[in-house]
Amino acid sequence: MPGANVNQKTRKLVAIALLAAVTTILMYFETPLPFFPPFLKLDVSNLAIIVGAFLFGPWAVIPMALIPNLIHFLSSTSGGAGQLANFILSCAYGMPAGIVYKMMHTKKGALIGCTLGTICATIAGALTNIYILIPFYSTVMLMPLDQIWAACAAVNPLIVDLPTYILYGVIPFNIFKYAFISIITIIIYKPISRIIHQYGKI
Numbered sequence: 001m002p003g004a005n006v007n008q009k010t011r012k013l014v015a016i017a018l019l020a021a022v023t024t025i026l027m028y029f030e031t032p033l034p035f036f037p038p039f040l041k042l043d044v045s046n047l048a049i050i051v052g053a054f055l056f057g058p059w060a061v062i063p064m065a066l067i068p069n070l071i072h073f074l075s076s077t078s079g080g081a082g083q084l085a086n087f088i089l090s091c092a093y094g095m096p097a098g099i100v101y102k103m104m105h106t107k108k109g110a111l112i113g114c115t116l117g118t119i120c121a122t123i124a125g126a127l128t129n130i131y132i133l134i135p136f137y138s139t140v141m142l143m144p145l146d147q148i149w150a151a152c153a154a155v156n157p158l159i160v161d162l163p164t165y166i167l168y169g170v171i172p173f174n175i176f177k178y179a180f181i182s183i184i185t186i187i188i189y190k191p192i193s194r195i196i197h198q199y200g201k202i
Helices: 002-026 046-056 058-073 081-103 107-140 145-153 162-187 189-198
Strands: none
Touching: 002 046, 002 058, 046 058, 046 081, 046 107, 046 162, 046 189, 058 081, 081 107, 081 162, 107 145, 107 162, 107 189, 145 162, 162 189
């Protein structure tokens, strides 16, 4: 029925907006990790995005990732580069996971999806640092590369240049971050699956 379809679409939009709001809030809670450069901070905002990907499919990830980063951009001092990179990584994590789970609505599908998402986000993290973040901070923000590497070496002496920063900083950090989020997702999979079945026809 047309009325029922409109109601379902409205519920879906409201749910996506709520998950985007949760993502926005969670982005404010971040913490540095030992042995990683101080500007690589852990947050679990992508937990809400992965739940949305399982609920509504891979394309729902885009608004759930875009809206929070646009909001954070308004108060950002990074010129938007950090938010752009974060948006790319959120999509790289959530969309592959959503695609896999759409084909396999099981705990195994969730596990495979999260694993694939972690791999994609790790690759995206390396590329965004090489082509967006480091060039932006060194050329636009006028931060000398030596200063960046010195800050990294203070917590991890293996980091002395861009290749070692990617190898010993960015890659292990993103593997840890997205694996951590994936583990939480799998742990809370049962209540999530009930919600998915409840809203399965949205």
